[in-house]
Amino acid sequence: MAVLLIVLPGRSGRESVLRRIIAEVSPVAVLVPSSLAEYSAWARPLVTDWIEYKSPDGDDSARDNHGEGAWSALLAWKAETGRIVAGCTTWDEWGIELCAYLCDVQRLDLPYTPLSTVRQLRNKSEFRRACMEAGAPAPRFANIQNEAQLRNVLQSIPWQYPLIIKPAKGAGSYYVRKVETESELLAVFPSMGQALRNDCKTPKDDAIAGWCLEEFFEGAEVDVDGWAKDGEVEWMLVSDNKPCKVPSCCETGGVYPSQLTPALQQRLHELTRKVVRALPGVHSAFHFEALVNTETGEVMPIELNLRVGGAECPCSVEAVTGVFLPSAAANLALRRPACPPQSEKALVVSSTNEYFEHCGRIEACEASEELFTDPDFIGAAFFGKKGAHYAPGMGSSSCICWLAAGGQDAAAAERNLQRCISKCRFILTPED
Numbered sequence: 001m002a003v004l005l006i007v008l009p010g011r012s013g014r015e016s017v018l019r020r021i022i023a024e025v026s027p028v029a030v031l032v033p034s035s036l037a038e039y040s041a042w043a044r045p046l047v048t049d050w051i052e053y054k055s056p057d058g059d060d061s062a063r064d065n066h067g068e069g070a071w072s073a074l075l076a077w078k079a080e081t082g083r084i085v086a087g088c089t090t091w092d093e094w095g096i097e098l099c100a101y102l103c104d105v106q107r108l109d110l111p112y113t114p115l116s117t118v119r120q121l122r123n124k125s126e127f128r129r130a131c132m133e134a135g136a137p138a139p140r141f142a143n144i145q146n147e148a149q150l151r152n153v154l155q156s157i158p159w160q161y162p163l164i165i166k167p168a169k170g171a172g173s174y175y176v177r178k179v180e181t182e183s184e185l186l187a188v189f190p191s192m193g194q195a196l197r198n199d200c201k202t203p204k205d206d207a208i209a210g211w212c213l214e215e216f217f218e219g220a221e222v223d224v225d226g227w228a229k230d231g232e233v234e235w236m237l238v239s240d241n242k243p244c245k246v247p248s249c250c251e252t253g254g255v256y257p258s259q260l261t262p263a264l265q266q267r268l269h270e271l272t273r274k275v276v277r278a279l280p281g282v283h284s285a286f287h288f289e290a291l292v293n294t295e296t297g298e299v300m301p302i303e304l305n306l307r308v309g310g311a312e313c314p315c316s317v318e319a320v321t322g323v324f325l326p327s328a329a330a331n332l333a334l335r336r337p338a339c340p341p342q343s344e345k346a347l348v349v350s351s352t353n354e355y356f357e358h359c360g361r362i363e364a365c366e367a368s369e370e371l372f373t374d375p376d377f378i379g380a381a382f383f384g385k386k387g388a389h390y391a392p393g394m395g396s397s398s399c400i401c402w403l404a405a406g407g408q409d410a411a412a413a414e415r416n417l418q419r420c421i422s423k424c425r426f427i428l429t430p431e432d
Contacts, residue, residue: 014091051073133278251311354403360431376406
């Protein structure tokens with residue numbers, strides 16, 4: 001029996017995506033490290049096979065000792081079941097390197113972005129260097145390992161504030177901060193470093209990769225979602241990001257498709273193609289983040305993630321284009337042509353990512369029955385669990401809910417979104 005292998009199904013907000021993939025390309029198996037088994041337990045009853053692994057050296061993070069533990073578990077599963085892996089993909093940031101490792105010609109020999117390319121672009125400093133070498137723009141940046149190196153870098157060259165400090169590896173706006181002055185940067189850096197090192201959910205390899213310090217580029221943030229095959233972009237859609245939360249840079253939602261002028265969107269299409277070509281052999285769905293100065297037309301890459309965009313991205317993109325990106329990723333992995341687009345649900349979609357502003361205990365994070373019957377409702381997922389402790393400013397892990405609504409234009413979509421939000425309950429009780 002040939003199966004599609006999904007590396008790390010992620011948290012429960014992806015359940016509807018997995019159910020749909022199973023309906024389209026069943027059978028499906030998932031590969032999960034023991035450390036994230038509880039995190040992904042929702043997927044276990046849905047799939048044909050659940051493959052759990054622990055690395056030989058005891059570090060069963062999503063990227064263990066070059067994947068040996070995962071590969072050993074996969075070989076044992078194949079021997080026991082007689083299954084054949086027809087394709088391998090992931091939609092989780094922490095599964096990308098492992099997926100590339102398993103797809104290598106020495107192991108499964110399946111189509112995927114080369115491991116060397118994956119490692120290059122997952123390190124934000126290395127990604128910046130690759131962009132510069134390809135003639136794409138890049139801000140002034142430096143890779144930082146510790147406070148002493150940070151102080152030396154700040155003294156060695158003049159920096160134009162504000163600056164962005166973020167982990168060299170990772171995604172989801174985890175531990176990202178915008179700083180206005182050198183004194184602010186030096187004040188927050190030690191606690192940020194300690195928090196990252198002590199974060200049990202972050203793979204050790206990511207935690208020790210250090211930090212990327214870069215100058216802030218003034219511009220509107222956009223996402224470009226699509227896929228590339230054999231190093232060339234085949235399909236993409238530009239969407240607008242709503243202003244992020246400051247100073248944490250947590251995302252707050254978006255507008256699909258972009259409302260920028262056709263000329264600016266063309267600049268972003270050209271930038272996307274240039275960046276993808278700068279990284280050999282990209283063969284995956286992608287979520288590319290960039291900035292555009294709407295007055296000058298200048299564009300700037302932020303990062304390229306070789307996975308389907310998270311949260312509301314798949315359903316919002318599908319609502320306005322009829323293209324379901326997780327299906328495209330699965331078909332790429334299985335060497336199948338992309339599915340033809342289905343009918344659009346809305347001309348424009350507006351989305352929100354909801355957060356509480358303070359620490360506390362969650363009392364409610366839920367939708368009323370009226371939300372799901374609203375004619376303009378597109379999709380939602382609720383993550384805040386009643387009774388759970390809540391901490392703000394922790395990237396996507398602080399998001400308690402995403403919600404999307406459609407309309408005939410951007411203004412109508414936003415009005416409809418606000419109406420949908422009013423049909424939800426979000427209550428936080430301050431802790432003593």
